[in-house]
Amino acid sequence: MGFPGTWMTESESMVYRVVPKCACSTIGQIMYFSDHGEFFDGDIHDATDGLHKWARDESQPLIKANVRTHTSYAFTCVRNPYTRILSSFFDKICGIQRNGKRYRGKLVPLLIQKYGIEVGGEDGKQEFDQIKSFRRFLLFTRDTIRWKRPMEPDIHWSSMSGHVSTFIVNGGTYDKIFWTESFNDGMADVLKATKTPNKVDLKKIPRFNESEGHGPKRAHPVEDYFDDLSMHLVKEIYHRDFELFKYDFDDPSNKMPIGEIDLDEVHAKLGE
Template identity: 20%
Template structure:
């Protein structure tokens, strides 16, 4: 019986791996077939700004924000009738681009977002042997990520790179969040696609206020001991304060594929 169960489990695992290679995750894309335009996004990688840029280009931003200031409510509804395929991503008739972010800053944002929101922390706490999220440091969080299959991880802290990316297809342009305006200018010059960064495009309801550096590394500081504002919400230290050599090594190991695919180096 156990042998049969193992065989079935192996078969299921093989099926899902095969599926990953050919099925494009709809939640990670926005497409306009009318405009032959595809945007690739990842949570915690400027997806709010990117979504606003996309819908602004289509002339739909006002409509989207009227529905809800949280642009993703409109995006979720929009994608139900606008699905992207591997054929679309591989077609020279479509212009595809993806917004990405440095794994160093994204890892910190993924950590604080996971701690602040309702994302399940059951497996995380079990792995660490903790009873509360307030005990979890950035270093602890990265240790947990190093123990799981990042291809199957929650997309708020999983890899930006898709299974098929760089193999079955490549985006026409990779737009780095850290050089957004320069990248958009290059897209306009090279591809003739103009995206406008209006005031309403910037900003996110997920934004965490940043504090000044106290000069101390907080890589191993429990979440509950990080600086707080007067209302008790997080006042996040600068990204660089979360890094010591061990934390940096963990991030580089966990997000190695993102570093290699998007050509990022240590720069905080």
């Protein structure tokens, strides 16, 4: 299986397991900058050089050798499951992607037809009942994750613990897992623990939110999207994410963690 979704700086100063919708664009750009003294011109997900990625054949032996021997500092970043799934809905389902098309071609028409979801019209900019459509999207998300119907779960809404676990199961060890909600503190710890060719001043780093502007703006507070049934579905899908990464399941309005991440617990439970 190897180490899917894993990026490594060319200097091998650090190794990062990408978790979609968890500041991955900003982290990738920081890694790129730490090696080259400049940001990648474009979306870092499109970079085919300047950063080792598991998706690049020539990077795989280097990443594998590094991770298996735990040569470099390894980390990842997680996010509140409530805000993450909402972000996925507005970006991937309602939004027009950077290629000018809908995400995954036939996916949105399928959701409109089978689940009665609205997405704000052709351009995603018309008004629609966001809460009703989002709750229907949650049903679809649960169906993909539980039964792999009507398709396999997508990386943007499959559980964070699922992404994080592949790194552990295949022989990797994390030195740090931090929260997007306290991004600067977490990333500062990573940079403090690593030696990079170029110094990174986190205060001057822009946020590379590549999904911003793709879809309609969220019209309501986070908690308005989640009634009792929605919370039940979220718990069914993401119970491990809440437990391991210490987020508050009972209060969707509280995006901040309520405890410290225990790396030993994460390795033990996700390494099974």
